[in-house]
Amino acid sequence: MMQNRIDQLFAKKQHSVLNVYCTAGFPQLNDTLPVMTALQQYGADIIELGMPFSDxxxxxxxxxxxxxxxxxxxxxxxxxxxxxxxxxxxxxxxVILMGYFNPVLTYGVEAFCAKCAEVGVDGIILPDLPMAEFENEYRATFEKYNLHFIFLITPETSEARIRKIDGLSKGFIYAVSSSSTTGKDKDMKDQQAYFERLKELRLKNPVLIGFGIKDKATFEVASAYANGAIIGTAFIKKLENSQDIDIAQTVKTFISDIIQ
Structure with a gap:
């Protein structure tokens, strides 16, 4: 079995890894691949593709x-x-698919995993799938198809639970910078004690910080404590006003402002 692309990435790049989230089928239905292509062209390291869900x-x-x-x-x-x-x-x-468990369950977990493997997806994030349920019912299926399952942790997650997640996770751990929803403005320096605590745990998996990462400054703070960061809301805001003809330019400007 081929080594998972997420593992290949972290084997060669341990710092300032940029994971960019985009919603599949947004702004227009057929913009999924143009956005992904531009993200690769202009310097993203990982593409996190949102599977739209009504809730x-x-x-x-x-x-x-x-x-x-x-x-x-x-x-x-x-x-x-x-x-x-x-x-x-x-x-x-x-490429990671991020979404919610209900559509995956409706599609069929094994059928979903098989399809992901067939097209070339590397990892899955399903924030509402409980850890115990994943471990007892679905872990073997994800592993069968070489799909890394990525868990989220928050500042409230206990050390015992973080270590349990570290043992179950593959690829990386998604460290949510606060317990609110995505897109809220936060002072990254307020999260410093949490980031320090994570760094001191010396987890076996890489850690990427998400929620509130929106520009070069917040990306650099996150990257000082972890292997990199995830940007979603700020990128979606930029895409909102894009037309087909300037998606590539929008992506180029957005990413160059963060990593140049």
Whole structure:
């Protein structure tokens, strides 16, 4: 079995890893691949692709609205897998699908995992799938298809639970910078004690910090304590006003402002 692309990435790059979240089927239904292609071209390290869902509990209003728009555009898991067919001919970056368990359960967990493996997805984030349920019922299926399952932790997560997650996780751990939804403005320096605590745990998995990362300054703070960061809401805001012709330019400007 080929080494997972997420592992390949962290084997060669341990610092300032940039994971960018985009909603599949947004701004327009067929923008999924153009956005992904531009992210690869202009310097993202990981693409986190949101699977739109009607009740996205962990997402703030900006990502919720992008999800609602994508659903209105006609996005579904079936459409997404059609869009992703053959995407590996163009895109070499690790790709993670992020969403909620209900659509995956409706699709069929094994069928979903098989389809992910077929098109070339590397990892899955399902924030509402309980850890015990994953471990007891679904872990073997995800591992069978070489899909890394990525858990979220928050400042309230106990050390015992973090270590349990570290043992169950593959790829990286998603460290939420606060317990609120995505997209809230936060002073990253307020989270310093939490970031220090994570760093001192010396976890076996890499750690990426998300929620509140929006520009070069917040990306650099996160990267000082972890292996890198995840940017979602700020990127979705930029895409909101993009038309097909300038998606590439929007992505180029956004990423160059963060990593230059």
């Amino acid at each position: 996205p509990l962990a997402d703030g209003p900006v990502i919720q609205e992008s999800s609602a728009k994508a659903l209105q555009n006609g996005m579904s898991l079936h459409v997404l897998f059609k869009q992703l067919a053959g995407f590996r001919e163009k895109i070499q970056l690790p």
